[in-house]
Amino acid sequence: MVSWFIKAARVGGMGMILGATSVATQAAEHEAFFVLIPKPGNTSVSSQSSNGYTLSLATLGSVEAAQRLAKELAAKGVTAIELSSGFGEDGLSAVRDTVGDKVRVGLVRYDWK
Secondary structure, eight states: OEEEEEEEEEETTEEEEEEEEEEEOOSOEEEEEEEEOOSTTOOEEEEEEETTEEEEEEEESSHHHHHHHHHHHHHTTOOEEEEOGGGHHHHHHHHHHHHGGGSEEEEOOOOOO
16 A cells, blocks of 8 residues: 655645655554644644654644545544544544544543642
8 A cells, every 4th residue: 555645734714735745554544633723724634644644733723624634534544533622522423424434533532730
């Protein structure tokens, strides 16, 4: 199997591909971590793979952007998405509704006592 790793960013309202690499990989697990930074145009995704395991890290400006990316990654075989605490319960529900039962979706929570 060949995997493509694309590094992209949104600059001034325009999407830009910063680079792409193809790598031969074994059939593997692909997981993602989404960080919410609620500012327009703040989208960036990068992926790394090692020993059959792929991790994608995304910074996203909105829950809607997270839903779009989650749908795309689910179609490409991502098995789990972890959301930063900034998404909250509403963001968790929205992303879960988008991918259905195909992908495990979790939310990081902090107990600041």
